[in-house]
Amino acid sequence: MTRRVVFYTEPGCHLCEDARGLLDGWGIDYEVVESDPRYVIRVPVIELDGAVIAEVPVDERALARALGVRRRRRA
Numbered sequence: 001m002t003r004r005v006v007f008y009t010e011p012g013c014h015l016c017e018d019a020r021g022l023l024d025g026w027g028i029d030y031e032v033v034e035s036d037p038r039y040v041i042r043v044p045v046i047e048l049d050g051a052v053i054a055e056v057p058v059d060e061r062a063l064a065r066a067l068g069v070r071r072r073r074r075a
Contacts, residue, residue, distance in 0.1 A: 005030035
């Protein structure tokens with residue numbers, strides 16, 4: 001079964017870049033949507049199969065759990 005991950009962002013959003021780094025680092029395939037009026041002041045927002053699983057501030061641990069990925073240990 002294919003999961004659909006959608007990443008809502010705004011241009012120039014540094015918090016969005018941090019969240020994008022998590023998704024990329026975990027090898028998650030996702031669709032990017034910029035400037036969605038529903039989330040313009042709440043970005044970043046991440047949906048999994050239509051349900052919001054993360055929004056600002058993104059909780060890395062909860063996001064990893066929702067996506068079923070293992071977090072890297074920090075040095």
